[in-house]
Amino acid sequence: MAIKKVLITRHGRKFYAKDLESDLHTQYGFVKKEDIEKSKEGDLIKSNTEKEFFIFSPSFIDLYRKIKRDAQIIPLKDIGFIIAETGINKESRILDAGSGSGALACFLASIAKEVVTYEIREDFIEVVKSNIGFLNLKNIKIKNKNIYEETDDKNIDVAILDVPEPWKAIENCSKALNPGGFLVSYSPSVPQVADFVNNLRKNESFVYLKTCEITEREWEVEERKVRPKSASIGHSGFMSFARKVTK
DSSP: OOOOEEEEOTTOOEEEEOOSSSOEEETTEEEOHHHHHHOOTTEEEEOTTOOEEEEEOOOHHHHHTTSOOSSOOOOHHHHHHHHHHHTOOTTOEEEEEOOTTSHHHHHHHTTSSEEEEEOSOHHHHHHHHHHHHHHTOOSEEEEOOOTTTOOOOOSEEEEEEOSSOGGGGHHHHHHHEEEEEEEEEEESSHHHHHHHHHHHTTOTTEEEEEEEOOOBOOEEEETTEEEEOSOOBOOOOEEEEEEEOOO
16 A cells, blocks of 8 residues: 655654554554644644644655565665765666566666666565566566576666676676666675675676675764763675776
């Protein structure tokens, strides 16, 4: 069901109205459906307990945070780093291998020209289709393909691998990528990184750039009490970057 409105408190708690036919119940009381329906962007409305909410239409990121998750998804901190390192933009054509829940493909489709995503599991493909429809994206193609075995895509600017054995896909990614294009491997373990990079260095079509991981630590700010939150996002995956240098 599509999200119709987002309500947010002054302390940043968000609630989602998925339809306008019933009241929205929250821990702060309920907001009448009539108040939600007649509100304008940025209006301040109240629950039956007088709790205040700002109301507005959902943006892409609001919707993205509510997509279905079957397979583990790449967190936003890592997606942002991949975008920054490869310069993905509105002219980019992306090959995403290992769709999983489709989170990466969907996020990139919101800023890129076109995304082609490969997945071998039919159940994952159904989840991806559901998320594409939920986000109303028109520039993603899903292919039931194994990146280790084949690719028929060409003129790709960035190829991203989120598969168990990314070194097996290096040659097919070389065929798909434009000269100057980027190859990115996302792997959770050190042995995967070692095997990918060592095989990559044997391939004259690529120059290996670097391997990184990103950690995220959120801070509490209350008046002059400023300290790290006890829970932080540590290791999620290693990102290895290479660049295609030959035709």
